[in-house]
Amino acid sequence: MGNIGIMGGTFDPIHIGHLIAAETALDRCGLDEIWFIPSFKPPLKDRQPGVDSDIRYQMVADAIQDNAAFRVVDLELRRGGMSYSVDTALELSRLHPEHAFSYIIGSDRINDLPQWHRVEQLVSLVSFIGLEREGTPAEPDSLPAYIRSRLSIIAMPAIGISSTDIRNRVRLGQSIRYMVPESVRQCIEGRALYES
Numbered sequence: 001m002g003n004i005g006i007m008g009g010t011f012d013p014i015h016i017g018h019l020i021a022a023e024t025a026l027d028r029c030g031l032d033e034i035w036f037i038p039s040f041k042p043p044l045k046d047r048q049p050g051v052d053s054d055i056r057y058q059m060v061a062d063a064i065q066d067n068a069a070f071r072v073v074d075l076e077l078r079r080g081g082m083s084y085s086v087d088t089a090l091e092l093s094r095l096h097p098e099h100a101f102s103y104i105i106g107s108d109r110i111n112d113l114p115q116w117h118r119v120e121q122l123v124s125l126v127s128f129i130g131l132e133r134e135g136t137p138a139e140p141d142s143l144p145a146y147i148r149s150r151l152s153i154i155a156m157p158a159i160g161i162s163s164t165d166i167r168n169r170v171r172l173g174q175s176i177r178y179m180v181p182e183s184v185r186q187c188i189e190g191r192a193l194y195e196s
Contacts, residue, residue, distance in 0.1 A: 001098050001099060001100060002032040002033060002098065002099045002100070003029075003030060003031045003032050003099070003100050003102070004031065004032065004033050004034070004035055004096075004099045004100065004101050004102070005022065005025050005026060005029065005031040005033070005034040005035070005101075005102050005103075005104050005129065006034075006035055006037060006088075006092075006101055006102065006103045006104060006126070007021070007022050007034055007035070007036045007037065007104050008036075008037045008038075008039055008076075008083070008085065008088070008103065009038070009039060009042070010038065010039055010042055010056065010163070011036065011038050011056050011059065011060050011163070012050055012051055012056055012163050012167070013051070013056070013059050013163060013166060013167075013180055013184055013187075013188060013193070013194075014036075014056075014059050014060050014063045014163075014180065014181075014184060015161050015162075015163060015166055015179055015180045015184070016159065016161055016178070016179055016180060016181070017159040017161040017162070018036075018063075019063065019064070019067075019181070020156075020157055020159055021104065021106070021131050021156060021159075022034040022036070022070065022104065023067075024131065024154065024156055024157065025102075025104045025129050025131065025154070026069055028154045029102065029129055029152065029154065031069075031102070032069070033069050033070070033071060034069060034070050034071070034104070035071050035072075035073045036060050036064060036070065036071070036072045036073065037072075037073050037074075037075055037076055037088060038053065038056050038057050038060055038072070038074070038076065038077055039076050039077075039083035040053055040076050040077050040079065040080050040081060040082075040083050041080075041081060041082050041083055042082075042083055050167065050193075050194065051193055051194070053077045054077075055187070055191065055193070057072060057074055057077060058187070059183075059184045059187050059188075060072045062181065062183035062184060062187065063180070063181040063183060063184050065183075075088055075091055075092070076088055079091075084117040084118070085103060085116060085117070085122055085126075086116070086117055086118040086119075086121050086122040086125070089101060089103075089122055089125040089126045090121075090125065093125055100127075101125070101126045101127075102126060102127045102128060102129050102152075103126050103127075103128050103129070104128075104129045104131065105128060105129070105130055105131070106130075106131050106133055106136070106156070107130055107131060107132045107133045107136045107137060107138040107153075107156075108133065108136050109130075110128075110130040110138045110139070110140065110143075110151070110153070111138070111139055111142065111143070113128070113143060113147050113151075114143065114144060114147065119147070120146065123146055123147055123150050126150075127150045127151070127152070128147075128150055128151045128152070129151075129152050129153075129154065130151055130152065130153040130154070131153075131154060131155075131156035132153050132154065132155050132156055133156050133158075134156075134158040138153050140153060161179050165179075166179055166180060166194075167194040170188060170193070170194040170195060171194055171195060171196070176188070
């Protein structure tokens with residue numbers, strides 16, 4: 001049986017903060033692997049991904065290629081439509097019953113958990129690892145007991161990088177070097193992504 005951490009998101013683009021978050025969870029929570037699952041259409045974001053799913057998938061694959069514990073999975077991209085975590089958890093449980101899965105989420109999402117689609121069913125399938133970010137404290141005491149019992153909170157190193165900031169920097173012609181893996185920077189610049 002493997003303990004698998006799930007990093008979901010649009011990864012539009014993937015950046016160093018995502019990778020540090022994944023490595024922190026891997027190291028601190030006794031996980032065997034981290035599976036990055038790019039979403040097709042995320043339910044809790046106002047903005048839809050700006051870059052095609054195949055390019056986002058390839059950027060993730062390129063970004064994690066040198067870490068044997070990281071893997072990219074196209075489950076949600078193949079499924080299409082709205083990417084609900086519960087549907088992904090059901091499919092992962094069916095395909096990989098030998099593994100235990102934990103969703104890795106930022107502290108900005110911990111307090112949203114009660115609003116997640118079919119959260120009671122989701123909590124019966126997976127646990128959660130909440131990465132507490134500086135300036136965004138988690139408030140687990142306000143969560144229902146059935147969620148709190150499946151949630152571990154760990155401190156996340158302070159990394160002030162976001163995909164939104166990276167897209168804005170590209171649009172303004174500013175450097176994103178060292179904010180994203182070099183392969184991702186080359187993809188963004190080579191394809192002129194996020195320039196408008």
